[in-house]
Amino acid sequence: MTSLRPGVAMVSSAAVLLLLMAFMILPLYRLSRDRVAEIAVIEQSITTLQGRINELASLRKIGTFPRAMLWERDRVSEAEVALQNRVVEFAQHQGLNLITFGVAPKWMETHQEHIAIELEAEGPLTGVYDFLAQLERTTPPIAVHNIRLRKGNSYGYDDGAPGRMNVYLQITVWSFGAASQ
Known part of the structure; x- marks a missing residue:
């Protein structure tokens, strides 16, 4: 090689x-x-x-915020109460049994002051649907921040009919509030 x-x-x-x-x-x-x-x-x-x-x-x-978006009362605390009353009224109108409700803590910084309500209730699933639909149609607008649903106790609601399943609802709703000037 x-x-x-x-x-x-x-x-x-x-x-x-x-x-x-x-x-x-x-x-x-x-x-x-x-x-x-x-x-x-x-x-x-x-x-x-x-x-x-x-x-x-x-x-x-x-510096200006559309007045149609505001829950406006003499004081912001009165706007919170007005929002709370409206939300509680909607829940009761839909047959939801209220467990607790009240003012929710502030969780965000916004240019316009916001008000928030927490609510816990039980009732038929169809009642929850109707409650949420009423919130959506409200003027001034009410927004949902947080919502939790789970099967609730069967205190006479779960009769086997479609949509009558009893559910537990925990919800935080909010809107913009203002003191009128």
């Missing part, structure tokens, strides 16, 4: 080395190209969010 010439061996080694480098560099190039595309998407999201933040900040400077 004849040995390879030193020049051919060197060229072969260089070719193998170039192939190895190509197989290592090409995936790294693709990975870096993908990362650059991801960075561009993130930068666009940042720009969009910054625009939204600026828009919201400019709304705060306006």
Whole structure:
């Protein structure tokens, strides 16, 4: 057998080395190209969010809030009571047995003061549906912050009729309140 010439061996080694480098560099190039595309998407999201933040900040400077959105009374505490009375009235009208109800703690910072009510009740599932529908149609609007439903006790409600399953409802509703000036 004849040995390879030193020049051919060197060229072969260089070719193998170039192939190895190509197989290592090409995936790294693709990975870096993908990362650059991801960075561009993130930068666009940042720009969009910054625009939204600026828009919201400019709304705060306006200083007026649509009166149709407010539970307005002489004092904000009276607006809380009015909201509570309305929510309790809706629940009772739909045949829900109230367990507890009252003013809920504030959980968010808003430009306009908000008022919140917590309520626990039991009653037929159809009554809960109708109660939620009444809340949705209310003016000024009432929003649901938190709601929990589970099967309730069967104190005469679960008679086997469709939609008459007794449920336990725990709900926090809120709206914007204001003292009239």
